Amino acid sequence: xxxxxxxxxxxxxxxxxxxxxxxxLARVFxxxxxxxxxxxxxxxxxxxxxxxxxxxEQYRQDAVLEKQRDVHEDLIGRGLKLISDSYLxxxxxxxxxxxxxxxxxxxxxxxxxxxxxxxxxxxxDLVVMGAKGMGATEDAPLGSVCERMxxxxxxxxxxxxxxxPWREKTGAILVAIDGSAYAYAGLQAGxxxxxxxxxxxxxxxxxxxxxxxxxxxxxxxxGGDPANRPDLTELVRFGKGLGLRMATIPAATERLxxxxxxxxxxxxxxxxxxxLDLPRAEMHDAFRGVPGAYRKTLEGVxxxxxxxxxxxxxxxxxxxxxxxxxxxxxxxxxxxxxxxxSSSWCRPAAAxxxxx
Numbered sequence: 001x002x003x004x005x006x007x008x009x010x011x012x013x014x015x016x017x018x019x020x021x022x023x024x025l026a027r028v029f030x031x032x033x034x035x036x037x038x039x040x041x042x043x044x045x046x047x048x049x050x051x052x053x054x055x056x057e058q059y060r061q062d063a064v065l066e067k068q069r070d071v072h073e074d075l076i077g078r079g080l081k082l083i084s085d086s087y088l089x090x091x092x093x094x095x096x097x098x099x100x101x102x103x104x105x106x107x108x109x110x111x112x113x114x115x116x117x118x119x120x121x122x123x124x125d126l127v128v129m130g131a132k133g134m135g136a137t138e139d140a141p142l143g144s145v146c147e148r149m150x151x152x153x154x155x156x157x158x159x160x161x162x163x164x165p166w167r168e169k170t171g172a173i174l175v176a177i178d179g180s181a182y183a184y185a186g187l188q189a190g191x192x193x194x195x196x197x198x199x200x201x202x203x204x205x206x207x208x209x210x211x212x213x214x215x216x217x218x219x220x221x222x223g224g225d226p227a228n229r230p231d232l233t234e235l236v237r238f239g240k241g242l243g244l245r246m247a248t249i250p251a252a253t254e255r256l257x258x259x260x261x262x263x264x265x266x267x268x269x270x271x272x273x274x275x276l277d278l279p280r281a282e283m284h285d286a287f288r289g290v291p292g293a294y295r296k297t298l299e300g301v302x303x304x305x306x307x308x309x310x311x312x313x314x315x316x317x318x319x320x321x322x323x324x325x326x327x328x329x330x331x332x333x334x335x336x337x338x339x340x341x342s343s344s345w346c347r348p349a350a351a352x353x354x355x356x
Contacts (some may be wrong), residue, residue, distance in 0.1 A: 001192050003031045006155075008115050008145075009087045010037060014130025017163040019091045022128040024166060026100045029108040033095055034124065036105035037087040039080040075081035081106055124155055131161040172207045200227045218245040218271065225251035227260060233267040240268035247271035252288075252296035261303040272304045 007022040019035065026033040058064070064074045088104035095102035120129055132143040141161065142150075149156055162169065173190045177183045192309040219239055225233055227250040239246040246269050250256045264272065274297045278284040281294035 001189070002026070002029045002126045004034070004122070004124045004126075005031050005353040006034045006036070006119055006122065007128045008036055008038070008089070008111075008127075008129055009091065010130075010133045011087055012130055012132060012134045013163040014132045014160055016130075017165070018128045018130040018158075018160040021158070021160060021166050023091065023098065023100065025126070025128065026095070030104070033091075033104060034103045034122065035088055035091050036107055036115065036118060037084040038109060038111040039084045040108070040110065042201055078296075080108075094259055095206045112145045112152070115154045117150060119153060125183050126156045126158060128158045128160065130163070131159050174207050205335055218247050220273075221246070221248040223249065223251065225253060225255065227251065227253065227255040231261050232260075236264060236267040236269050245270045247273060247337075249273040249275065250300070251275070252290075252293045252300060256296065258303045258306075261300065261307050261317060265307040270309065272300075272309065274300050274304075277343050 002025055005026050007015075007019050009019060022033055023037075025031065042260070084106040085104075088106070092102055092104055093160045105118065107118060129146055129149060130143075131141065131146050132146055135143070142159070146159060150159070173194055175183070175187045175190045177187060221232065221235060221239075226248050229235070232248065236246045236248070248264065248269060250260070250272070252274065261272065274295075276297050277287045278283065284294040284297070285291050
């Protein structure tokens, strides 16, 4: 399942727990393990140079400064490298005792930048990482390095939030299902982990949590432009088959047509929203940067009414006392603006939703 694992270390409790889990996974699945630590020698060199102006006059001579810089760079570089290597010694020893192929890496630079580069340059199919590092605050669920890694990595990431040993965690493995290929891949991984003899074996099973179980009032297919998807109506049908209320927010482009609106209605769409940013055509089109966007938006509203389901308009302005908001309220009350129909679609939807 996992043939190559990668674990970043920094000496924190969460990193140590991630290392223990990575060793377990590598042993069970017969995988290789790479561990790394990143140190920032160049940052210290930069800070030293920034403080040079505070030195006494005799130490600010060019020749003296160059010598001091060389000594400082050598001491800091070697010292941080020794500290970095010490983080790797324990896990290297444990990997050797378990006959797990191991590689240790001491990297110099900015932590998350070097880690992402290193992972993407290698063949790791899973990164196991502690949620917090040495500088973590008590209330933060994720440290800054972990959060940046999660946003940038193109590999699977297992975040360890509870530093207790894995064997002490006996609860079920929970998998969230939303119908996507990623969700079902997660379910397959959960099932494999829960097998006897695997890291999750002996637990109280695997439980899937679907969008419908979350009590989601409405599931919104947004974008970009959802009308760009050729399978938009299929997605609506699929969601209705799961028992969801379905909505979408197509952009006011040539892809928004009367036929598409009726196809979405036939597929079971419950609500269609459009984005109407400003109450006059010239203002809206200038804001959007697309001539004719205002006209197209109102056409979409008329098609939605003709298809027989309520529509909603979203707008970006929330300051109720601004001149634009006053004009909005006046505009939304005008019968001509909504072609004689109920102006309820002019108000932003207030119901909580799950966007997909």
